[in-house]
Amino acid sequence: MPRWIATLAIATAAGAVLVQCGSTPTRVESPPPATSPPFVARATPPTTRTSPPPATVRPVSVAELGPSWRPDCPVAPEQLRRIDVNYFGFDAKIHRGSVIVHEELAAEVVAIFEQLLRLRYPIEKMRTVDNYPGAEDELSMQDNNTSAFNCRGIPGASRWSEHAFGRAIDLNPLLNPAIHQSGLLEPKTAAPYLDRSRIVPGLLHAGDPAVRVFTDRGWQWGGEWQDPVDYQHFER
Ligand SMILES: [Zn+2]
Numbered sequence: 001m002p003r004w005i006a007t008l009a010i011a012t013a014a015g016a017v018l019v020q021c022g023s024t025p026t027r028v029e030s031p032p033p034a035t036s037p038p039f040v041a042r043a044t045p046p047t048t049r050t051s052p053p054p055a056t057v058r059p060v061s062v063a064e065l066g067p068s069w070r071p072d073c074p075v076a077p078e079q080l081r082r083i084d085v086n087y088f089g090f091d092a093k094i095h096r097g098s099v100i101v102h103e104e105l106a107a108e109v110v111a112i113f114e115q116l117l118r119l120r121y122p123i124e125k126m127r128t129v130d131n132y133p134g135a136e137d138e139l140s141m142q143d144n145n146t147s148a149f150n151c152r153g154i155p156g157a158s159r160w161s162e163h164a165f166g167r168a169i170d171l172n173p174l175l176n177p178a179i180h181q182s183g184l185l186e187p188k189t190a191a192p193y194l195d196r197s198r199i200v201p202g203l204l205h206a207g208d209p210a211v212r213v214f215t216d217r218g219w220q221w222g223g224e225w226q227d228p229v230d231y232q233h234f235e236r
Helices: 003-013 015-021 062-068 103-118 137-142 209-215
Strands: 056-059 080-088 094-102 168-170 233-235
Touching: 056 103, 080 103, 094 103, 103 209
Parallel strands: none
Antiparallel strands: 056 080, 080 094, 168 233
């Protein structure tokens, strides 16, 4: 490379620094002939890459909640927030998903999903459960749908799940089933994912960065429970 080109390239790359430092840029004594344009000195066109839109948090209406809410639920719709946020898909592309959580957790849940995106933890889909007939959790789980609020009880128990308060998130639930000592598997179709030693994208293990995104913030992980071992479940 001719010396003037190298000098020009360095001066261009470090131009702002040189000016700030008060250094005198090296003069180019011999301007290049017109037949040999100093292509290295041309500025790269401004990038046209657009960033995905930032997360949004907004109130939800009874109509939006559909079958996931009913009047005897332990939270009112006014206490819930819909979060629209970007996530990293199994196709390595960025997608937009939605979860509904308690208003007290909204900002933290935004931070959680933004951190999962930075980690490139893949999520298959993120739709609110009213998109499934009767807001049926089994259908959402079999669909490997990541979700949060759902006004439902704990299977086999007579009390509300933390999901009914908008205080729990199920992450890739088909890959990360709930395994009960009774033999009950949630979802029923998750048998291929009973081997928890497998290292496959999205499958959660103790100490995984994606698990720590939650537990470092004080969330409980169901993967550390005894019965069920609920690998998909995080609550706070
Ligand atoms: Zn759960």
